[in-house]
Amino acid sequence: MIDYHLHLWPHGQRDIDPTIEQLAEYVDKAKAEGVVELAITEHLFRFGQAVGPLGRYFRRFPDSPMRNLMEDYWYEHSRADLDAYVEVAVAAKKAGLPVVVGLEVDYYQGEMDTVAELLKGYPFDVLLGSVHWIDDCPFDHVGDPFIEAWWDSYGVERAWDNYTRALGELANSGAVDVLAHPDLVKVTSHFPRVPEEYYDRMAEAARDSGIVAEVSSAGWRKPVGEPYPAPYLLKKFNQYGVEVTTASDAHRLGEVSMRVSELRGYLSEAGYTSLATFRDRSKRRLVIAGEG
Ligand SMILES: [Zn+2]
Numbered sequence: 434m435i436d437y438h439l440h441l442w443p444h445g446q447r448d449i450d451p452t453i454e455q456l457a458e459y460v461d462k463a464k465a466e467g468v469v470e471l472a473i474t475e476h477l478f479r480f481g482q483a484v485g486p487l488g489r490y491f492r493r494f495p496d497s498p499m500r501n502l503m504e505d506y507w508y509e510h511s512r513a514d515l516d517a518y519v520e521v522a523v524a525a526k527k528a529g530l531p532v533v534v535g536l537e538v539d540y541y542q543g544e545m546d547t548v549a550e551l552l553k554g555y556p557f558d559v560l561l562g563s564v565h566w567i568d569d570c571p572f573d574h575v576g577d578p579f580i581e582a583w584w585d586s587y588g589v590e591r592a593w594d595n596y597t598r599a600l601g602e603l604a605n606s607g608a609v610d611v612l613a614h615p616d617l618v619k620v621t622s623h624f625p626r627v628p629e630e631y632y633d634r635m636a637e638a639a640r641d642s643g644i645v646a647e648v649s650s651a652g653w654r655k656p657v658g659e660p661y662p663a664p665y666l667l668k669k670f671n672q673y674g675v676e677v678t679t680a681s682d683a684h685r686l687g688e689v690s691m692r693v694s695e696l697r698g699y700l701s702e703a704g705y706t707s708l709a710t711f712r713d714r715s716k717r718r719l720v721i722a723g724e725g
């Protein structure tokens with residue numbers, strides 16, 4: 434198995450320089466969980482380099498406590514240096530650790546060319562794309578009364594519709610290689626009347642764009658209590674020939690590759706026998722059927 438979604442810093446923690454030792458610890462933990470290759474994929478918004486081109490993104494929304502919180506959160510979290518991060522990941526790779534260099538990139542509506550321009554000089558192997566916000570709301574914050582109230586006022590069908598549209602636009606942008614946690618919108622278990630209608634649209638967007646989808650054990654740690662994507666969506670992806678990675682979305686050492694090996698059965702039930710891996714943002718294939 435592979436773990437293609439790993440963070441170095443928990444949310445709220447900042448100003449920690451990444452080191453090869455930290456990556457070596459991640460590799461050891463991943464190996465113990467049956468994982469053979471890792472992608473390091475910190476959030477783009479954690480890096481100072483993103484503030485200039487994208488830091489004013491939330492200004493497009495009407496002035497509100499939500500919008501201002503999002504902007505403040507960004508400024509508090511954007512202290513890391515992208516060059517240092519990439520250098521350490523490249524050095525770990527050169528030292529023979531089974532890691533590839535990646536990033537988790539948010540969907541910035543209308544700004545994905547700005548993202549591509551910002552990242553084009555860097556030697557990334559893989560870029561994950563994520564929809565974490567509906568308009569200016571970070572809907573995936575679990576246990577936050579502010580967000581719970583938002584779900585009630587915004588409406589579940591409208592939230593799923595806007596999430597699904599954003600995911601499709603992200604897939605089509607060509608700026609990223611993998612759709613991270615494709616049905617993240619379900620994280621707090623707010624389900625629409627017929628989720629399959631939205632899952633069908635998500636699967637069609639992945640098929641039509643040729644993008645890879647992530648299968649993530651992180652959903653088991655959330656209120657929804659099932660992996661991303663849902664069984665129905667994963668089967669649909671397989672039917673449509675959408676290739677997949679596996680991932681834990683760990684934010685600390687103890688979570689690295691947690692329950693990733695359990696995804697093997699989940700994948701085979703949906704008909705998958707191989708995973709996609711990446712080098713220099715081009716896709717390769719790793720056969721998993723029968724792997725020990
Ligand atoms: Zn994410």
Ligand SMILES: [Zn+2]
Pocket residue numbers: 438440537682
């Ligand atoms: Zn993540």
